[in-house]
Amino acid sequence: MIVxxxxxxxxxxxxxxxxxxxxxKLDMLQWGAGFAILFGILGLFLTIYIERMx
Numbered sequence: 001m002i003v004x005x006x007x008x009x010x011x012x013x014x015x016x017x018x019x020x021x022x023x024x025k026l027d028m029l030q031w032g033a034g035f036a037i038l039f040g041i042l043g044l045f046l047t048i049y050i051e052r053m054x
Contacts, residue, residue, distance in 0.1 A: 002050075003043040010039025 014035030015028040023031065 002047045003040055006039040006043030006046075007036045010035035010037070013039075 011032040014031035014033070017035070018028040018031035021027075
């Protein structure tokens with residue numbers, strides 16, 4: 001659940017960042033995908049860390 005939330009949050013954050021800098025729709029898609037991948041990986045590591053602590 002953490003990973004899915006992180007992916008969605010990252011995609012939204014990336015798209016908003018591209019829009020803020022005047023990017024086109026393709027820029028928003030690219031930034032959204034990049035941030036989604038980054039946040040998804042961070043969410044995965046966080047999930048693994050939490051599972052190991054329990």
